[in-house]
Amino acid sequence: xxxxxxxxGVSIATVSRALRDDxxxxxxxxxxxxxxxxELSGHDEEAARRRPGVSPRRxxxxxxxxxxxGVSIATVSRALRDDxxxxxxxxxxxxxxxxELxxxxxxxxxxxxxxxxxxxxxxxPDLTGPYYAGVIAGFESxxxxxxxxxxxxxxxGRSASEQLVRDxxxxxxxxxxxxxxIPDSTVEDVAADVSVIMLARPALPGVAAVHSENTNTAIAxxxxxxxxGLRKLRFLGDLDLTPDVRQRWAGxxxxxxxxxxxxxxxxxxxxxxxxxxxxxAALELLENEDVDALVCANDELASGVYLxxxxxxxxxxxxxxxxxxxxxxxxxxxAPRLTTVRQPVRExxxxxxxxxxxxxxxxxxxxELIATEVVIRESCGCQPDSSA
Amino acid sequence: xxxxxxxxGVSIATVSRALRDDxxxxxxxxxxxxxxxxELSGHDEEAARRRPGVSPRRxxxxxxxxxxxGVSIATVSRALRDDxxxxxxxxxxxxxxxxELxxxxxxxxxxxxxxxxxxxxxxxPDLTGPYYAGVIAGFESxxxxxxxxxxxxxxxGRSASEQLVRDxxxxxxxxxxxxxxIPDSTVEDVAADVSVIMLARPALPGVAAVHSENTNTAIAxxxxxxxxGLRKLRFLGDLDLTPDVRQRWAGxxxxxxxxxxxxxxxxxxxxxxxxxxxxxAALELLENEDVDALVCANDELASGVYLxxxxxxxxxxxxxxxxxxxxxxxxxxxAPRLTTVRQPVRExxxxxxxxxxxxxxxxxxxxELIATEVVIRESCGCQPDSSA
DNA sequence: TTGAAAGCGCTAACAT
DNA sequence: ATGTTAGCGCTTTCAA
Numbered sequence: 001x002x003x004x005x006x007x008x009g010v011s012i013a014t015v016s017r018a019l020r021d022d023x024x025x026x027x028x029x030x031x032x033x034x035x036x037x038x039e040l041s042g043h044d045e046e047a048a049r050r051r052p053g054v055s056p057r058r059x060x061x062x063x064x065x066x067x068x069x070g071v072s073i074a075t076v077s078r079a080l081r082d083d084x085x086x087x088x089x090x091x092x093x094x095x096x097x098x099x100e101l102x103x104x105x106x107x108x109x110x111x112x113x114x115x116x117x118x119x120x121x122x123x124x125p126d127l128t129g130p131y132y133a134g135v136i137a138g139f140e141s142x143x144x145x146x147x148x149x150x151x152x153x154x155x156x157g158r159s160a161s162e163q164l165v166r167d168x169x170x171x172x173x174x175x176x177x178x179x180x181x182i183p184d185s186t187v188e189d190v191a192a193d194v195s196v197i198m199l200a201r202p203a204l205p206g207v208a209a210v211h212s213e214n215t216n217t218a219i220a221x222x223x224x225x226x227x228x229g230l231r232k233l234r235f236l237g238d239l240d241l242t243p244d245v246r247q248r249w250a251g252x253x254x255x256x257x258x259x260x261x262x263x264x265x266x267x268x269x270x271x272x273x274x275x276x277x278x279x280x281a282a283l284e285l286l287e288n289e290d291v292d293a294l295v296c297a298n299d300e301l302a303s304g305v306y307l308x309x310x311x312x313x314x315x316x317x318x319x320x321x322x323x324x325x326x327x328x329x330x331x332x333x334x335a336p337r338l339t340t341v342r343q344p345v346r347e348x349x350x351x352x353x354x355x356x357x358x359x360x361x362x363x364x365x366x367x368e369l370i371a372t373e374v375v376i377r378e379s380c381g382c383q384p385d386s387s388a
Numbered sequence: 389x390x391x392x393x394x395x396x397g398v399s400i401a402t403v404s405r406a407l408r409d410d411x412x413x414x415x416x417x418x419x420x421x422x423x424x425x426x427e428l429s430g431h432d433e434e435a436a437r438r439r440p441g442v443s444p445r446r447x448x449x450x451x452x453x454x455x456x457x458g459v460s461i462a463t464v465s466r467a468l469r470d471d472x473x474x475x476x477x478x479x480x481x482x483x484x485x486x487x488e489l490x491x492x493x494x495x496x497x498x499x500x501x502x503x504x505x506x507x508x509x510x511x512x513p514d515l516t517g518p519y520y521a522g523v524i525a526g527f528e529s530x531x532x533x534x535x536x537x538x539x540x541x542x543x544x545g546r547s548a549s550e551q552l553v554r555d556x557x558x559x560x561x562x563x564x565x566x567x568x569x570i571p572d573s574t575v576e577d578v579a580a581d582v583s584v585i586m587l588a589r590p591a592l593p594g595v596a597a598v599h600s601e602n603t604n605t606a607i608a609x610x611x612x613x614x615x616x617g618l619r620k621l622r623f624l625g626d627l628d629l630t631p632d633v634r635q636r637w638a639g640x641x642x643x644x645x646x647x648x649x650x651x652x653x654x655x656x657x658x659x660x661x662x663x664x665x666x667x668x669a670a671l672e673l674l675e676n677e678d679v680d681a682l683v684c685a686n687d688e689l690a691s692g693v694y695l696x697x698x699x700x701x702x703x704x705x706x707x708x709x710x711x712x713x714x715x716x717x718x719x720x721x722x723a724p725r726l727t728t729v730r731q732p733v734r735e736x737x738x739x740x741x742x743x744x745x746x747x748x749x750x751x752x753x754x755x756e757l758i759a760t761e762v763v764i765r766e767s768c769g770c771q772p773d774s775s776a
Numbered sequence: 777t778t779g780a781a782a783g784c785g786c787t788a789a790c791a792t
Numbered sequence: 793a794t795g796t797t798a799g800c801g802c803t804t805t806c807a808a
Contacts, residue, residue: 059558059581059801061800061801061802062801062802063801071778071779072778072779072780073779073780073801073802073803074778074779074780074781074803074804075777075778075779076802077802077803077804078777078778078803078804081803085777085778086777086778087777087778090777090778102577104551104554104555104558105558105801105802106500106558106559106800106801106802107555107558107559108496108499108500108505108558108559108800108801108802109500109784109800109801109802109803110801110802110803111496111784111802112494112496112497112500112783112784112785112786112800112801112802112803113783113784113801113802113803113804114783114784114802114803114804115802115803117496118555119539119559126525127521127524127525127528128525130518130521132521133515133518133520133521136515136540137514137515137516137542140515140540140541140542141542141544144541144542144552149539149541149552149555149556149559150539150540150541151507151537151538151539151540152524152528152538152539152540153528153532153537153538154525154528154529154532156529163492164532164537166492167492167495167506167537168537170492170493170494170495170496171494171495171496171507171537171559189490193447274717275717275718275721303718303721307721329662329663330663330691330718333663333691333695335723447785449784449785449786450785450786451785459794459795460794460795460796461785461786461787461795461796462787462788462794462795462796462797463793463794463795464786465786465787465788466787466788466793466794469787473793473794474793474794475793475794478793478794493785493786494784494785494786496784496785496786497784497785497786497787497800498785498786498787499786499800500784500785500786500787500799500800500801500802501785501786501787501788501799501800502786502787502788502799502800503786503787777808778807778808779806779807779808780805780806780807780808781804781805781806781807782803782804782805782806783802783803783804783805784801784802784803785800786799786800787798787799787800788797788798788799789796789797789798789799790795790796790797790798791794791795791796791797792793792794792795792796
């Protein structure tokens with residue numbers, strides 16, 4: 001039957017119907033089936049396969065494997081998933097046949113048939129700088145370790161991303177959504193179909209979140225600067241880009257309040273998180289204003305500040321203290337070495353992945369907070385020896 | 389009919405067969421269909437939907453949209469792809485219904501039905517350092533721009549990756565394979581099913597490649613060092629990790645030959661491409677050997693050399709010239725500023741994506757070579773003013 | 777322990 | 793211009 005089906009280019013179900021004169025089978029189809037059946041009595045399988053007009057080499061399917069192993073497709077399917085009902089010898093025949101045909105199951109078909117997609121995605125704003133690369137590396141690593149495939153989507157602030165995310169959701173089991181990439185309403189839609197975890201973004205009803213500690217660490221960092229006697233502090237970074245930065249700013253403000261100091265001036269805008277942004281923003285600021293310390297939203301911005309300061313003949317840290325955030329690789333190699341906050345970026349991605357799989361297994365999940373720590377080096381004014 | 393099918397929990401095909409007494413329909417199924425049909429004469433749609441036992445809210449399908457719009461599923465499918473045969477008013481009804489039900493097509497189902505997957509993948513060794521992040525960013529950007537989804541797979545040297553790649557290939561239209569991630573034999577298997585492009589890896593029959601210029605640029609760079617009167621040059625980097633590095637080494641050697649100098653000593657091994665690797669390798673080398681210049685396989689290794697030199701009291705560039713490769717962001721900000729080779733990493737990824745889509749459209753594709761250029765700064769011994 | 781066949785949500789050939 | 797239905801390659805009842 002399988003051979004006839006293959007030869008006629010129809011499913012075995014159709015062959016079956018055609019042979020019984022089922023009215024649902026179109027006459028032309030029935031004819032093809034009958035012809036194929038007839039022809040097969042005179043030709044062997046190989047001849048049929050080499051027959052001109054038959055598409056050259058297409059992916060084999062369960063049907064071919066079943067035929068070769070002399071079993072039904074159901075058995076092939078069972079053998080593949082180590083179903084205990086299949087005898088060892090049968091399983092072996094199936095596996096051998098699969099091997100010989102170089103066959104492996106189609107994920108698209110498995111997904112349609114109700115199995116999981118075996119894929120998850122992560123949505124982030126951009127792939128610039130070591131931060132996102134680190135998060136994605138941690139995510140990818142944890143996901144692949146669990147046997148799933150990884151899809152990535154950078155939104156770049158495009159609003160078309162909403163539709164892309166919906167589309168994504170039809171081919172994955174779950175997705176991690178970072179920062180301000182797509183609106184909550186879309187997240188809710190998607191969460192109705194697949195598991196969702198927020199990363200560095202507030203949780204929603206039914207959508208848990210992974211965060212790293214920002215506010216308290218920012219308070220500690222700011223206090224440390226106060227301890228150096230510094231009072232004219234400015235925060236450098238854009239609040240509208242990520243919730244993380246808003247929390248760092250909140251901690252910065254809270255530290256002022258706790259110290260009974262006047263509220264700090266608004267953050268210095270820089271239009272992005274890259275070195276260039278910090279360089280330009282600092283250049284303009286330092287030329288016009290007397291500042292004791294710059295608390296930067298991340299390490300790249302701080303590196304930019306270093307350049308601007310050097311250009312203006314301002315010494316770091318004696319004239320100006322500078323702090324970063326993230327503790328990227330070069331932070332400890334800059335001159336002076338950068339005082340910053342260590343954030344386990346890979347772990348952020350990995351934690352999000354773990355929570356996502358928990359959620360996919362429909363287990364309870366609760367928000368997770370990743371600890372961060374202030375790393376004192378010399379850019380804050382500390383001496384090399386005191387804290388190396 | 390659609391309502392009956394929904395109520396009975398079967399496909400419309402089955403309803404049709406059941407009503408015609410098709411023997412292929414199990415008696416129990418037929419009974420369910422008949423019951424559903426009967427019940428429906430007494431209840432309206434809403435009542436049926438609220439009926440207990442019916443699963444709460446599942447993704448809507450074409451069937452629901454078709455029913456709501458009062459058309460067949462074929463029309464829904466056509467309307468969605470702007471088929472000119474569908475009248476404007478009908479299309480509008482369909483789109484409205486889809487909107488109201490918050491429906492969008494399942495990619496898994498579309499793929500199974502023969503459409504493209506609308507997804508492509510990139511396979512790379514690791515997500516460490518700015519190089520791979522840049523390539524992937526360029527790739528992602530170009531792919532999303534063309535409306536496809538992006539899958540990523542880091543192989544980390546795992547051999548299990550072969551199976552992962554095969555699995556990947558059942559849900560994508562094409563894939564870019566970088567470096568020494570998976571064996572050629574697997575690439576060939578995969579290429580039989582989907583389009584493949586090599587990136588920074590030799591082409592195969594039927595598999596085109598994207599490369600960046602290495603050998604010639606390495607020759608130019610090495611010659612520049614010879615021009616400074618330097619003769620005891622060493623190459624720092626592992627040849628077994630990527631074809632790119634082998635080509636850089638080849639250029640390094642060729643430059644010696646062209647200058648009638650003795651062939652250079654074997655490359656200094658460092659076990660990786662990160663700052664730490666360069667630091668450790670240089671520390672050991674410089675303590676034991678007199679070297680004029682270190683030509684590093686990338687900028688991170690060069691940064692590591694800077695650290696080792698500083699620790700040993702060796703001045704760069706007066707005691708030791710150092711060059712990198714890639715021209716990552718910080719290269720121009722190190723002290724002394726790093727002489728290196730500029731490589732448009734994002735463009736590498738983007739070019740691979742473009743070639744891949746050409747291939748998917750089954751157009752002819754030929755290998756592509758991306759130009760690189762030597763960037764002279766001060767770490768080679770040049771004066772700041774002469775080339776800033 | 778195995779097989780037959782229904783169904784997953786679509787597309788497209790075929791029939792009006 | 794629209795509807796019917798086979799089929800994509802699987803999984804999973806249901807029967808035997």
